[in-house]
Amino acid sequence: GVTITEPARRMPWGLVELWIEDPDGVPIAVIEVPDDHPLRRRG
Template identity: 60%
Template sequence: MVHVLSSRTLLRPTDPGRSRAFYGEQLGLAVSREFGTGEERGVVYFLGGGFLELSGRSRTPPMPPAPAVRLWLQVPDVAAAHDELRAKGVEIVRPPVKEPWGLVEMWIADPDGTPIVLVEVPADHPMRYRPGI
């Protein structure tokens, strides 16, 4: 078994400044660290128990993301996130919907089209169940 010490999702944006504005200002993700200098400097954002790194630049135009790839971000209140993000000019791809599996999901996309699912886990959902607690 591989002993994993840390992990992160790595994105190479076509326009690093635009992507930093989206993730840092519009989504309001906290910065873990920055490295390098200039327009293509790297930024690592906190994502709950993980990290999102924007570094380098993709030299090719954004392709439609693979349908199986999504960023899944759990938030405490999807309706509040919807209102906040809409007020900041983030395009809402799909407003909050309670899914048949019990999660409340809202869909947005980053400037290169990477799908992002904001998820609320209701208090009565099995994901919140902790045996013996």
């Protein structure tokens, strides 16, 4: 299993981030780009 080190939350720059740590201690960011974020409008 993994350990959640930072719960999911919307960051000041607008992305939703969740941080986990794998069994070897490697940090991993899981990031969601919300529908209203400027990155969604790139084309």
